Amino acid sequence: PVARRLWQRHAAGSVRGVSGVIVGGGVTGCAMLYNLAQRGVKCVLFEKGELTCGATWHAAGLVTRFHGGNNFRLWHDEGVNLFTQWQNEEGTPLSFHTPGSIRLIPNEQSYIDEARYQVGKAKIFSGLFGCAEHHLISPDEIKEKHPLVNLDDSGIYAGIFTEGDGHIDPSSVTNAFADRAKGLGGIIEQKTEVVALNLLPSKQWEVITRTAAGEEKRTVADFVINAAGLWCDKVGAMAGVRVPSVVLQHQYCITESIPEVKEYHDKHGHQLPVLRDLKGSFYVRDERDGILLGPYEYSEAMQLAPAEWRQTGMPNEYSNFLFEGDVERLMPHLERAMEILPQFGEVGMKTVLNGPTMWPADGNHLVGPAPEWDVAPNFWLACAESYGIAHSAGLSRYLAEWIAHGEPPYELKEADPARYGAWATKDWVATKVRETYGMNNHVHFPNENLLGARPVEPIPNKDIYDVLKSQGCQFGFHNGWECANYFDPASGGEQLGNARGSFRRPPYKDLVEKECREMAGFGGICYWPFAKYHVSGPGAVEFMDRLVPNRLPKVGRCALSYFLTPQGKIGSEVMLVRLAEEKFYVVSYPEQELFDWRWMHMNKPDEGVEIDNVTADFGTLMVSGPESRRVLGQLDGDEANWSKDPDVR
Numbered sequence: 001p002v003a004r005r006l007w008q009r010h011a012a013g014s015v016r017g018v019s020g021v022i023v024g025g026g027v028t029g030c031a032m033l034y035n036l037a038q039r040g041v042k043c044v045l046f047e048k049g050e051l052t053c054g055a056t057w058h059a060a061g062l063v064t065r066f067h068g069g070n071n072f073r074l075w076h077d078e079g080v081n082l083f084t085q086w087q088n089e090e091g092t093p094l095s096f097h098t099p100g101s102i103r104l105i106p107n108e109q110s111y112i113d114e115a116r117y118q119v120g121k122a123k124i125f126s127g128l129f130g131c132a133e134h135h136l137i138s139p140d141e142i143k144e145k146h147p148l149v150n151l152d153d154s155g156i157y158a159g160i161f162t163e164g165d166g167h168i169d170p171s172s173v174t175n176a177f178a179d180r181a182k183g184l185g186g187i188i189e190q191k192t193e194v195v196a197l198n199l200l201p202s203k204q205w206e207v208i209t210r211t212a213a214g215e216e217k218r219t220v221a222d223f224v225i226n227a228a229g230l231w232c233d234k235v236g237a238m239a240g241v242r243v244p245s246v247v248l249q250h251q252y253c254i255t256e257s258i259p260e261v262k263e264y265h266d267k268h269g270h271q272l273p274v275l276r277d278l279k280g281s282f283y284v285r286d287e288r289d290g291i292l293l294g295p296y297e298y299s300e301a302m303q304l305a306p307a308e309w310r311q312t313g314m315p316n317e318y319s320n321f322l323f324e325g326d327v328e329r330l331m332p333h334l335e336r337a338m339e340i341l342p343q344f345g346e347v348g349m350k351t352v353l354n355g356p357t358m359w360p361a362d363g364n365h366l367v368g369p370a371p372e373w374d375v376a377p378n379f380w381l382a383c384a385e386s387y388g389i390a391h392s393a394g395l396s397r398y399l400a401e402w403i404a405h406g407e408p409p410y411e412l413k414e415a416d417p418a419r420y421g422a423w424a425t426k427d428w429v430a431t432k433v434r435e436t437y438g439m440n441n442h443v444h445f446p447n448e449n450l451l452g453a454r455p456v457e458p459i460p461n462k463d464i465y466d467v468l469k470s471q472g473c474q475f476g477f478h479n480g481w482e483c484a485n486y487f488d489p490a491s492g493g494e495q496l497g498n499a500r501g502s503f504r505r506p507p508y509k510d511l512v513e514k515e516c517r518e519m520a521g522f523g524g525i526c527y528w529p530f531a532k533y534h535v536s537g538p539g540a541v542e543f544m545d546r547l548v549p550n551r552l553p554k555v556g557r558c559a560l561s562y563f564l565t566p567q568g569k570i571g572s573e574v575m576l577v578r579l580a581e582e583k584f585y586v587v588s589y590p591e592q593e594l595f596d597w598r599w600m601h602m603n604k605p606d607e608g609v610e611i612d613n614v615t616a617d618f619g620t621l622m623v624s625g626p627e628s629r630r631v632l633g634q635l636d637g638d639e640a641n642w643s644k645d646p647d648v649r
C-alpha cells in the first residue's frame with residue numbers, strides 16, 4: 001500500500017512531494033485521480049494539453065452493460081450504474097442517454113449458440129454480483145423497441161437487449177471525474193508535459209515537467225500512473241517500461257437529420273435504442289435527430305497509424321488530432337446499414353470522423369503494475385484503453401484499490417500488462433490488432449484459438465516445434481510459445497485454430513478422447529514453456545517462507561506451493577524445488593512468467609535474494625500415468641530403485 005503522505009513543499013521550494021503522479025488527463029487519468037482522491041491518496045495529474053485532447057474528445061461515447069468476457073462485465077455495469085447515479089440522483093449534466101441496446105444476432109448456429117451462452121452467463125453474473133441481466137428478444141420485439149429497423153431478409157434471428165445503457169458525452173464525463181477529484185483534494189495541472197521520469201534510490205520517482213511557457217519543475221512521487229493514452233508507449237519508455245500497443249484508426253459517420261428519428265424523439269421523449277449489428281459489424285446510435293454509425297472495419301480494410309509511429313510514438317503535438325475520413329472503406333458496412341435502416345440511405349452524411357485510439361494485441365487494455373517491477377518499481381499502467389469511456393468507472397476503482405490496498409478487488413488477468421512478454425514487439429502487436437479489431441463482431445468461441453502473428457518469430461525451441469508439427473500437432477498459444485493442444489495426423493501440421501471453434505462438442509473431441517485414454521495407460525507430455533526461476537542467496541529461505549503458506553521442501557525435494565496475496569487469495573501455483581539449502585527452482589505456468597516475476601520483485605528484500613528468470617534455459621517434460629516410474633527409472637538408469645521406493649522424487 002502507498003504511504004498516504006500529505007502534500008509537502010520542500011524547503012528549497014523547487015521540489016514537491018506527493019503520493020502519486022498521474023500522467024494524462026483523458027477520461028482514464030481523471031477517473032484515476034477521482035478514485036485515488038476518494039481513498040485519501042494525494043495525487044497530481046499532469047496533462048500536456050487540455051483535458052480530453054487525446055482520444056477522449058472524439059469518442060462515440062457508447063457505454064453498454066454487455067461484455068462477452070467475465071469480470072470485465074463488472075467494469076461495464078459499474079460505468080452505467082455510476083453515470084446513472086450521477087446524472088439522475090446528483091443532477092450532474094452528463095448527456096447520458098439510456099435507451100438500452102440491442103445486439104442483432106444473425107441466424108447462424110454459432111451466433112445463436114453464443115447469444116444463448118451470453119444470456120445464460122449474464123444470469124449467473126446477475127445472481128453472483130448483481131450485474132444486469134440480458135434478454136433474448138424476437139425480431140418482432142426488436143421492431144417494437146426500434147420501429148425504424150427493417151428485418152425482412154436481414155438474416156436476423158433475435159436480439160440481445162440490455163436495459164438502461166446507451167451513450168454519454170465523453171467530455172462531460174471526464175470533467176465530472178476531474179471536478180469531483182478536485183473537490184476531494186486532487187490536483188490537475190494542464191499544459192504541463194511530463195518530459196522525464198527518474199527512479200530515485202528510495203524507489204520513488206522524480207517527475208520532471210515542462211509547462212507551455214517553458215517552466216520546468218521537479219515533483220517526487222511514491223508512484224506514477226501512466227494514463228497517457230495515445231502516447232502511453234512514450235511515457236512508458238521514459239521509465240524503461242514496455243507498453244505493447246499501437247494506434248489504430250476508428251471511424252464513424254453522422255447523418256443529417258432523419259424525419260423518422262425526430263418523430264420518434266418527439267413522441268417518446270427519449271432516443272432509440274443503440275443497435276449493434278454483428279453481421280454488418282457496426283454500431284448505430286442517435287446523434288441529435290440523425291444517426292451515428294460506427295463500423296469495426298474488417299481485418300483487411302482497417303488501417304493502423306503510420307508504421308513509423310511504432311518506433312517514434314505519435315507526435316506529441318498532435319493534440320485533438322484526426323486522420324482523414326475514408327468513406328470508401330466504410331461502404332460494405334454502410335450498404336448493410338441501408339438494408340436494416342432504410343432511412344439511413346435517404347439523407348446526406350454530415351461528418352465522417354476518423355480518430356486515433358490505442359489498442360493492445362487482444363483489445364483488452366493494459367491495466368496494472370509494470371511487469372518490469374525490478375527496474376521500474378511503483379510504476380503503474382492504465383494504458384491502451386480501447387473502450388475508455390465505458391470502462392472509466394470500473395477500471396479506475398479496480399486499479400485505485402490495488403494501489404491503495406496492495407491487491408485488486410477481483411481477478412482480471414486479461415487486462416494485466418504482465419500477459420505480454422518481450423516477444424510482443426510493436427510489429428507483432430500491429431498484426432494481432434488487425435486481427436482482433438477486424439473480429440470485433442465475430443463469434444468468440446470458448447478456448448478461442450486465433451492464428452494471427454503466430455508463431456512468434458524466431459520460433460523459440462524451433463526443433464521441438466518442428467517435431468511436434470510433423471506429427472500433426474495443433475498448437476495453442478501460451479505467452480509467446482506454441483504448445484501442443486492435441487494431435488491430428490490428418491492435418492499434416494496445418495493449423496486449424498478457430499475453424500474448429502464451437503460451443504458444442506468440437507470436431508477434435510474424438511482425437512482428444514483417444515489421447516486421454518492412452519495417457520491413462522502411460523503418457524508423457526512435452527510442456528516445455530513452463531515459467532522457471534532460480535531464487536538463491538542468504539535471504540532466499542526467509543523470502544520463500546514468506547511467499548508460500550506451506551512448509552518449504554527439504555533439499556532435493558519438491559512441493560506444490562501457492563503464492564498467496566495479502567488477503568489470502570491464490571496469486572499463483574508453483575512447483576518449488578529445493579536445489580540446495582539456499583537455492584530454489586521455481587516452476588510455474590507459462591502465462592505466469594511475468595506475473596510471478598513481478599510478484600517476487602514486489603516482495604523481495606533489497607539485499608540477500610537473487611532471482612533469475614531461466615524460462616528459456618530449460619524445458620519441462622511431464623511424465624505421468626501408471627508406467628511413469630518405470631520410464632523415469634530407465635532414463636535414470638536405476639529402474640529398480642524407482643519402481644520399489646514410492647518416495648523417490
Ligand SMILES: Cc1cc2nc3c(=O)[nH]c(=O)nc-3n(C[C@H](O)[C@H](O)[C@H](O)COP(=O)(O)OP(=O)(O)OC[C@H]3O[C@@H](n4cnc5c(N)ncnc54)[C@H](O)[C@@H]3O)c2cc1C
Pocket residue numbers: 023024025026027028029046047048049050051052053054055056057058059060061062063192193194195227228229230231232235249250251252319353354355356357382383384385386387388389390391
Ligand atoms: C472514433 C472513436 C470512437 C470511440 N468510441 C468509443 C465509445 O463509444 N466508447 C468507448 O468507451 N470508447 C470509445 N473510443 C475509445 C476511447 O476514445 C478511448 O478508449 C479513451 O478516450 C482513452 O482515454 P485515455 O484517457 O486512456 O487516453 P487519452 O484520451 O488519449 O488521454 C491521454 C492524455 O494523456 C496526455 N499525455 C500524453 N503524454 C503526456 C505527457 N508526457 N505529459 C502529460 N500529459 C500527457 C494526452 O495529452 C492526453 O490528453 C473511441 C475511439 C475512437 C477513435
